[in-house]
Amino acid sequence: MSTKEEKIKNFDPSQPGLADASIYGLPFNAEESDIIIIPVPWEVTVSYGAGASDGPAAIFDASFQVDLLHQDFPELWKLGIFMDEAPKEWKENSDTYKALAQPIIEALEDGQDIAKIPALKTDLDTINAASDQLNNSLKKVVLKWLDKGKKVILLGGDHSTPLGYYQALATKHKDFGILHFDAHMDLRIAYEGFTYSHASIMYNAVQMPEISKLVQVGIRDFCEEEVAVALASDKIHVFTDKDLKKQQFEGSTWKEQVDKMIALLPDKVAISFDIDALYRWYCPNTGTPVPGGLSYEQAQYMLTALANSDKNIIGIDLVEVAPGDDEWDGNVGARLLFHMCGVLAKNNGLKTGVPIDFD
Template sequence: MTKQQIIDTFDPSQPGLADATVFGLPFSSEQSEIIIIPVPWEVTVSYGSGASEGPETVLDASFQVDLSHQDFPELWKLGIFMDEAPEHWKINSNAYKALAQPIIEALEGGEDLNNHPSLLEDLATINKVCRDLHSEVKEKVLYWMKQGKKVALLGGDHSTPLGYYEALATQHDNFGILHLDAHMDLRIAYEGFTYSHASIMYNALQIPQLSKIVQVGIRDFCEQEVGVVKQQNGRVLVHTDSDLKKETFEGITWAAQCDAIIASLPQKVCISFDIDGMFQWYAPSTGTPVPGGFSFEQATYLFNKLAESGKEIIGFDLVEVAPGETDWDGNVGARMLFHMCGVLAKNNGMNVGNKIVFDRK
């Protein structure tokens, strides 16, 4: 069937098709405007684990998401397709995560890795395997971009989007990252791992085309990261959770704060959303939770304002969703993923329909 025939015969009010792609949508990759690349990876995890299960957790929960989104009621008609991760990504994640644990334990025990040649050799191997992953992600992203698709990434831990950013850098000579997170992720080779989840934004800064990172919700950082921010001379702007909350306590609205955040971004923007940026109850199983944060609605409000601001959203990643005892983490992740797809589509001039407005009189 043609895409239009599928749209005409598909009932979006029924439960999502179990044998379909993400959100239960009936479209093929060729028929879909947005491609989600899952990256089930968490080799350098140093605290809570489970992020490598994030893509599958979000996919499973996505079938319960109602397709009639208030802001983007026609989004489903565009088609959203989740690509398949190469089998060796998950296999390597499990294998090299196990290889990394003795290194982490030695460092946490105060050991000098120079006294452990075998651990140093393993560390070099892990760094190479992680670099290989980023190169493969970059290649996969560029494949879909060359098909005319809008591409987003679903992690995995927060190390996973580096190849994605590198792919964007081949298409855009000047862009910024709107980074929502509890952490700065500006550590330099955290625990010796060049491509640590805690080093993603430091590694992103090595991309010349990346002109600015604007961080929102930060509430945990180290002295080294503060030094990186200062050395960048304005290339990294930090809105800590404490500062944002203080302003709201003193009468500055979230709307005004969003306007200031958006105004500080360059014309082209990629969104990087670590799920631990939100209040912990939204993602109780995420790997490195920190007290404080923002609400689901605060995040979507910021994204909606960005979509309508005249800036160009060139992509997004959603990372650090991990499964828990209930389906809650996946449920929140799936709904945030759907909203972010809507923001990306609307900002890029796709027809997502008119917002549904209810008479409240």
């Protein structure tokens, strides 16, 4: 059997990825890979768009078309990136409980009180219990890889999926912040009755004592409840898309804004990236579209700036990639994920090569 060194020597990154290989067509197995991607194909509580549970598969398929010579991290591929296989029941349960959730959502939209409809109240309790079970199951999977010394990235699924990931990180790190890229605050309290709603992920996260800061970037859609939660918490710092753009129109540079946001974070940072933080044309099929957003280059710049800072990136999740009839969403997701792998690797002292300078 070939060693990792032999595989690196014999692999040509300029050729198409190996069809029977893991993500990005790389030849390495899990043990040989420094970075493990955990897919979580789950979208139980979505109430508008759909398809996020198919995001991991779409990104995997698109990854074989990504050129491996990354300008910032030209030797990233040599570290090994491996996509784990999600337990079969995660996707099965997602489909089952999503179907169970739809009548609840429809009843709420009709103005009905779920507490007065015993069958729907029972289903709601069942869904909340199933979501809690997913969190516990995911936490165990993440800890398995962390205990083996791997760098772990979560790939959703909807934005409810990282909670078990944060719980795993919290067993290893007693104080960390979250850098949150999103169009939405996700600070609703048990949205539509779902304790672990995709719209409640950051509310649930900041209840964890280990999470000391939440810095939100690109926000452009929120409700009164979320604003109240944000203003009442000294953990939460919100940078709306409107305010960032206004400052730019009046002379602020993106670098100045990025430096200010990064400075608010504690020493240890997890990144949570909802793809709808970007302009709509990058993710035309994402579930809850909102006008405005960050450019891909803005997001890439900020991620790289964090990698080069004195902060320690302890984890990353990428969520809400929903494929459509074409391959565009998966393509953007695969490239953003590859950049995130480089960011995590470089920040943690792994060898990613010398950036290519064309000047």
